[in-house]
Amino acid sequence: MIEFKDVSKTFSLGKRDVHAVKNVSLSISKGEIFGIIGFSGAGKSTLLRLVNMLERPTSGTIFIQDIDVSKLSSKDLRTRRRNIGMIFQNFNLFNSRTVAGNIAYPLKLAGTPKREINKRVKELLNFVGLADKEKDFPDQLSGGQKQRVGIARALATSPDILICDEATSALDPDTTADILKLLKKVNRDLGITILLITHEMHVIQSICDKVAVMEDGEVIEDGNVFETFTDPQHETTQRFIHSVQSDLPSKQILKEWRSSGGGKLYRVIFKGDATNDPVLSTITKKHDVDFNIVYGAVRELQEKLFGNLIVSFTGDASAVQNVLNELNTIVELEEVIENEG
Amino acid sequence: MKVDWTTFWPRIVEATGETLTMVIATLIFGSIIGISFGLLLFVTRENNILENKLLFQILNVFINIIRPIPFIIFMVAISELTRLVVGTTIGTVAAIFPMTIVASFTIARVVENNLVSIDPGVIEAAQAMGASPLRIIFTILIPEALGPLILGLTFVSVSLIDFSAVAGTVGGGGLGHIAMTYGYQRFDGSVMLVTVIILIVMVQLAQWIGNTLSKKIMRR
Structure with missing residues (x-):
């Protein structure tokens, strides 16, 4: 579904080069919830943005459904992006539009007829449990509600892939659990492949099938969540695991x-x-x-x-x-x- | 010699009309040019949706050159250009030309400042959905910044009332001309008082319209 082949991304900040992503090779299969965990500055955010080409790789290739996205023209890329929904830590809703207007936006971009848009918006609002908030503006919603709108908006064009940029990091624990449950539902009921990045191990623990641990732009460990949790190889992985389950008294x-x-x-x-x-x-x-x-x-x-x-x-x-x-x-x-x- | 108010009122009404014409025409032309420049300035910034260092630098330098020049000096300095474009340097229409230039660059900066305050994440979200740069400008940038933008334009129109008075003193007509000729040179306090009151009412009205509009757009 998503395949990184020896991908690197280097930013030049003045005279200094920052290697945000270094030689990453990863393979994410259809229907998986794949989590990338790392401390801030590990390069996971850049890696995520390489999937929908908000960042272009310096070297290496990224295949999405067997298409090399790094070679697409801007126009083809915009069409491809409709197949990759994205949600954000700070929700990034359009404050000048209502909840319905936010969800309708990607459909308008895709040229969907108005009648279909209205129908789809209602469907999505029901799916995320916000049927009564259609006419509200984002600033009238709570954090959890905002993220639900974000998810509905990301799902509007029926994408095959959903990428989540620290989607629960700005939420309280109860709301986080609700949103994670919703993401699981997106994955199970709609069969959407989810790639998420987080610095919270409990997110990986609760919903991911596979995990990759990133440090200094590199993937230092990846595999099945159960095996990685129960038999961590790398010190950073152990630190993440201890953050959710201390294995020793003080x-x-x-x-x-x-x-x-x-x-x-x-x-x-x-x-x-x-x-x-x-x-x-x-x-x-x-x-x-x-x-x-x-x-x-x-x-x-x-x-x-x-x-x-x-x-x-x-x-x-x-x-x-x-x-x-x-x-x-x-x-x-x-x-x-x-x-x- | 004091003015005879029974015959002078029509003159005041006419001058008020001239001032309003200068301000409104300048606001319209200045907004068209200024909003375009402001958007261009914003989207050509580093790492923005249509990054273009050269274009950004040219616009930026232009604005920085024109904005610090006091309006009265600017108006006189470009009078040859005004004559070339408008055909004359005297009168209301001739005043609109330099006023529009200054307003354009001021509005460009106001627009840019308002756009900068938009969360870049919102633009990123639109990009991630496959929106083209032009689409982002018209369906995201402008609507998201509209409330504060209207307040910014209100601020500019208040200073345009000020500019129109300055223009009036150097042949532009309007209330500035009346106030200078009758109030200042002929020491007629009543004319001065009337023009000042009209100017205050104008500023209040402009501010009220701006506040109401922006409040309506921002909803709260």
């Missing part, structure tokens, strides 16, 4: 645990099927060892469960060792070292 708590004579701590990681069985309880019972869950959580990710528990075991030393050996065959297990956390 240093202070660990210090107190150790100074009060608490035993060794182990991190036990359950993925998928392993979460269905009472693994810890069965194995410790068998070896007559007690276990104590000091910290941890079991979370849902892409409709699979993922558990991360910090556990201590008490009992005969060799029995504990047997427990550890046996656990290690079923789940991931590692000792929490002294200065971790």
Whole structure:
């Protein structure tokens, strides 16, 4: 659907060259929700704008539905853009137009007859749940409502692709959840491929199928969200994951645990099927060892469960060792070292 | 010698008409040229939808040269050009020419300033939908900036009333001419008072029209 092949973008700021995007190759399949995460300045915003050619690549090619968009003329490009909806962090609604006027705008550009425009606007307003706001102006709406109008406007010309530029970053947590739900609905019900950029891991966690992590203009890690979350390879990826799910209690708590004579701590990681069985309880019972869950959580990710528990075991030393050996065959297990956390 | 008010009123009415003609004609011509220049100045800026460094620089330099010249000096300085274009340097029509030039460049700057305050994201959104630069100018830039633009034009028309009085003193006619000839040179306080009152009413009226219009467009 969208294919970046060795794409770079360099801006020259006076005498200095800024390499916003460096040698990025990515492939986004039809029907996916693909998230690009990175701290600000990582180049994700530029990468997103390369999709609809608001930025032109310095080198490399971008294929959208097998068409090399970097080679299109301005006129062809404008027609292509109707197939790529875009929503923004600050909504970017036209303040001089009503809600209906905003949604009608891309249809007018496409030369849609007036009767059809009115019908389509009503349809879209119903889809985003704003049927009663047709005649309101953007400044009369809340942030969440504005983004709903933004989404309706982006979907007006029935695009195959929706690109989202930090679409929930200006919203409060409840509204963010609503908008993410709506985006999921756009993806599921309309079959629209979504490419989004964000600096919030929970956005990736809640709706994305695939994720790419960007740093300094490069994609440093990409793949399935479940695998990337449960087995992050890169330090930056780990930092993002810790932003939504801390896998260790604070240093202070660990210090107190150790100074009060608490035993060794182990991190036990359950993925998928392993979460269905009472693994810890069965194995410790068998070896007559007690276990104590000091910290941890079991979370849902892409409709699979993922558990991360910090556990201590008490009992005969060799029995504990047997427990550890046996656990290690079923789940991931590692000792929490002294200065971790 | 004081004027005889029973016969002088028609003269005042005529002069008021001349002033209004100068201001309104200048506002119309100045707006057409000024709004075009202002839009051109904005869209040719760096990183804008029709970036063109050369055109931008030429316009920018022109505006910067003309705007700081005091109007009375400018009017006299280009009198040969005025004669070439209008055929004379005396009278209301002759005054409209230099007034339009100055108004155009002032309005261009006002328009540009109002356009700069439009969120670039809004323009980007229109581009992302596949709007052409011309389409963006007419369906996004102008409607989005219209409210403040009208306030800006109101401000310009108030200074045009001022310019028309200046033009009046150097042969342009209108209330400025009356005030200078009868009020200043003949020390007739009553004429001065009447012209001042008419000018104040004009300014108030212009401001009221501008405020009402812009409020209607901005809705709040």
